[in-house]
Amino acid sequence: MTLTIGDLAEGDALTPMVIAVTATVIVAGAVATRDFMPVHHDKAYAESQGAPDIFMNILSSNAYCSRFLTDWAGPEAVVRRVAIRLGVPVFPNSTLTFTGTVSSIDVATATVEVTLQASTPMGDHLTGTASLCLPRGGASG
């Protein structure tokens, strides 16, 4: 159910994840992360700040990164690091597409490094790197 370190090779693609972003998705994420900044739930307030609509909060962007990583690697993968650079905001009625690639594998520590990005039709929302520890596996074929 969870990938083992021996299953992977550098250059492997992570399983893509597509989020259909609506206002509900943005508000649900903001509230679940306890982020009550009005730009994440109040369109009129967001417009008063110069934005065209409410937009996804960073805690949600990070949350989706972790789901993307463990949806691919499996539930026993342990996320060690998620480092992202933020790009264009994510507004309602958009799509957020996560893709990634295995960049290095350290068998000794059972750690895999990946690059990842989440893109919208307007450009990259985030780009970054992450590392996970995976089960060693290999007990039997």
Add this chain to the structure above:
Amino acid sequence: MTSAEPESLAQRLEALVGTPVGPSGPSVGPDPVNQPMIRHWAAAFEDANPAYTDPAWAEASSFGEIVAPPLMLQTWVLPTPIITGIAERGGSPVEIEGSGPLGVLDDAGFVGTLASNSEFEFERYLHLGEVLSATTIIESISPEKRTRIGPGHFITWVTTWRDEAGEVVGRQVFRILKFRPELAGP
């Protein structure tokens, strides 16, 4: 600049490095790590990882018990918001005394804020019942730089979360740009 000026902006910014953002002491999570908030988070992000919400699965797994989603770390220590007046406070969830350390930049015209980078590291996963605290320290402030949205300063702060024994459970390096908005060109 004249010698009569007591302190330049650069000096005032330099003085902020190493000082806390927000309260001088650690912030303590209002509630321990708990299943209802985890379930709410997992539902919001449609994250079906059973390590977060399925006790039987978690007990039989390498985790041995339910664990909190690692990227919930920041959420545990956010204050309970005061909803009334939140817009008037510029989105701040609670009343803040004064303008905070970064008010120096607002006063100098760098009123825009744009998040730039987030780097989380996790020492270990958290279990139900743990109470966390966090401290946030300004690590660096860049000299003024030209950016495509206007001149500004990059500010980097580091938040460190600790468990009840004082052991570090995770860190986040966070970088924002405080910028002076420029009128958009044609």
